[in-house]
Amino acid sequence: MTQRKFDVVIFGATGFTGRLVAEYLVAEYGSSVRWAMAGRSADKLAAVRDEIGAPGDTPLIVADSSDPASLQAMAEDTAAVITTVGPYQLYGELLVKACVAAGTDYVDLCGEPAWMHDIIRTYDAPARESGARIVLSCGFDSIPFDLGVYFLQQHAIKQTGAPLQRVKGRVRKMKGTFSGGTAASFAQTMARAAKEPEVINRLRDPFSLVPDFDGPRQPSGSKVIFEEDLNTWSAPFIMASINTKNVHRSNALLGHRYGEDFVYDEMFATGPGDNGEQFANMIANDKSMAENPPKPGEGPSKEERESGFYDTMFTGLAADGARLTAGVSGDKDPGYGSTSKMIAEAALCLVQNVDRSQTSGGVYTPAPAMGEALIERLETHAGLKFGMEG
CATH class of the missing domain: 3.30.360 (Dihydrodipicolinate Reductase; domain 2)
Structure with missing residues (x-):
């Protein structure tokens, strides 16, 4: 992948969970990650940016789940998209399509198996060709x-x-x-x-x-x-x-x-x-x-x-x-505090720790996409603990 403008874009940053993801990136990573906030309203994005104490020059991207051109432009500018905009069966497919076309990594919070079934059937093969890693269910589920x-x-x-x-x-x-x-x-x-x-x-x-x-x-x-x-x-x-x-x-x-x-x-x-x-x-x-x-x-x-x-x-x-x-x-x-940290770490793990020689394009779940690298990030940054007992 050629160098992109951003490491991560949070799509849905004015929503409750998207805002928590943005807060987490500000608190945990500051300016060490190149990230942007995306949503339908520039004014609302600016208000959230200021309320969470993000730097005043944090990039804001206007994009709408019903506007394919805006989604495509967003996907082409970033290495990975975090989307908290659901239900995904209503608002998710056009973004998956844009990320697949752009070879951009994607993480969501989806717990909608019928939609996921359709996404796997439709986009796994194209994602393999483009190199996009589409990773579903990156919150408390699952x-x-x-x-x-x-x-x-x-x-x-x-x-x-x-x-x-x-x-x-x-x-x-x-x-x-x-x-x-x-x-x-x-x-x-x-x-x-x-x-x-x-x-x-x-x-x-x-x-x-x-x-x-x-x-x-x-x-x-x-x-x-x-x-x-x-x-x-x-x-x-x-x-x-x-x-x-x-x-x-x-x-x-x-x-x-x-x-x-x-x-x-x-x-x-x-x-x-x-x-x-x-x-x-x-x-x-x-x-x-x-x-x-x-x-x-x-x-x-x-x-x-x-x-x-x-x-x-x-x-x-x-x-x-x-x-x-x-x-x-x-x-x-689980539903908010931990989930917002987990999805942020999943996106950063793809960008910073898992290259395409390890995980090529396709539609994934978290374990085969990131495995030990994500476990290490979650323990280091996100307050999770993994251990054998007895």
Whole structure:
């Protein structure tokens, strides 16, 4: 790639999450990264720039998701685009198309598997030709989970010479909220499914993001269960549907490093005993996301974001019967504070740490695109911790 004007452009910088990404770049990197803010209104961009304390000469780019020419010009000026403008099935495809045409790297926060299925089918081959790395799901869905499984499997292969055939991903603790964008994306996906019956099949199929592959039957994770091996009650986890699909795509893009018979599920572990069972049932019966979803453009206060956290584990039995467990944790609320840091680091990782001899063009998930390089950046800069336990 020839030298571009910018390392990174934040598209959607006047939105709630886009603004947090910009704040993070200002605080963490200052003037050491060449970055710009993009959105529909120059006045709003300037106001956000001033409010977050960004330098007065921070470049502002007027671009609109419905204006292909503005998106193409933006893509041609930067090495990577961060987009927080969703739902992506409404506002994302033209930007993907522009980045593919320009050979520009792209990262988003997408948790919309039907749209992702379409993007993979339509743009993977053109992206391979142009060199654009299109990396989907670079927020709480699905970086901690995708990289958590990757981290565990890398350790298992190194220690035992073989991957774990069965891995359980379990959220152990979490404080914070899901974003309004996540709720809007879910609503839009359901609306599309009502019109296109085949979308339901893609939502149900754990391998819908892996073209021409049909793996083994996977656990549904849809009911409260007691897990004897983990000594905990476990409840359905709302992000499991997208995270599990991304993990299976990562496995395929890694040449089925986890095995073609790999089985994976995600749930929320609530602990043993009556308290664990009650908590699990409370989670399973929670309808707040459907009945009172957060609105796009709104979010928690700084204090709420700062006090949030999450703690996840990934565990499985090796061939010799030994249990291997990895933990992944984050120091801010998952939907906003941690997500804004993760997507920023993903974009910078592509630009600064992963050249095209390591990861060529195509439509990716985080683990096969960036692997250890992204884990290192997240631990160094973004408040995440990865480690083996026990």
